[in-house]
Amino acid sequence: MRLFLAPMEGVVDHHLRELLTRLGGIDICVTEFVRVTENRLPEKVFKRLCPELLNHSKTTAGTPVRVQLLGGKPGPMAYNAAKVARMGASAVDLNFGCPAKTVNRSDGGACLLETPNRVYDIVKAVRERVQDDVPVTAKIRLGFENRDNFLENALAAYEAGANELVVHARSKADGYRPPAYWDYIQRIREHMDIPVIANGEIWSVDDFVRCREQSGSEDFMLGRGLLARPDLALQIKAYCAGEEYQALEWPEVCEYLYHFHLQIKDIYPKKFLGNRIKQWLNYMQRNYAGAEQLFETIKKQREEAAIEAAFAEHLTQDTIKKLRNDLQAA
DSSP, X not given: OEEXXXXXXXXXXXXXXXXXXXXXXXXXXXXXXXXXXXOOOOHHHHHHHOGGGGGTTBOTTXXXXXXXXXXXXXXXXXXXXXXXXXXXXXXEEEEEOOOOHHHHHTTOGGGGGGOHHHHHHHHHHHHHHSOTTSOEEEEEESOSSSSTTHHHHHHHHHHTTOSEEEEXXXXXXXXXXXXXXXXXXXXXXXXXXXXXXXXXXOOSHHHHHHHHHHHOOSEEEESHHHHHSTTHHHHHHHHHHTOOOOOOOHHHHHHHHHHHHHHHTTTSOGGGTTHHHHHHHHHHTTTOHHHHHHHXXXXXXXXXXXXXXXXXXXXXXXXXXXXHHHHHHO
């Protein structure tokens, strides 16, 4: 069984990939999408979104990172896929699942599911240009306005040469509302002999068990559930191995959160200070009372001193000092 970290646009950047893979349990990461239009993108674009390319396409924990492309034109997609493959990407993933209106209006993401022949053409063009030893994978939803052509789109990607298929078990119209329709994945798996990775609404080990039963999949992609429980992948791995596992509690989770804050606080403009922490806390509130308390304290704060003071209410000064020293030493 493999567990994937989902490519959440605007959320899972290389800093978060680094932290979560160091924590453990994740076997493969996928980047946020690289937008492809008509342009032949320069190497710096790929390296900005996937600096792991400079480390053999792996995080420092050794977890492979796949580069995801999004676009609606076979030629430019194929050219840029071949380029990033030559740069050392462990795999090239194609986005046919993004539900964002701005993306769909620009001929990218889930809107392509309305025309399965275009899914086929894009996957085929990319597969033909990328060297054989680099996997080409695709991520789809079950449809756009409805789930009627779920199998047609899955088969389009498969027959065009995709090596693996990730299925987010909802349509674009379903958005992120529960439930996820995991049984559709089982129906897709019956028609192909490549790995089909199940994605959507896995927030806990119990959800994972139900997803595995209904989808029949052997591989799973975690997104929001892993942000809400940073050690969810470890919990799932321990469950499957029949091992005892003590889930992380809030003080330990808060240490990871503070480490993340230290890593990114100087990267973004001051007016956005704390936004990424608030974003992550918003997911964590599902599981940790301390996360809710910290979020309420800092949600309107922009000053570093106020954010530091809020963390000091949840962490000891010795812990804060150690985390700062560890980051400087790294």
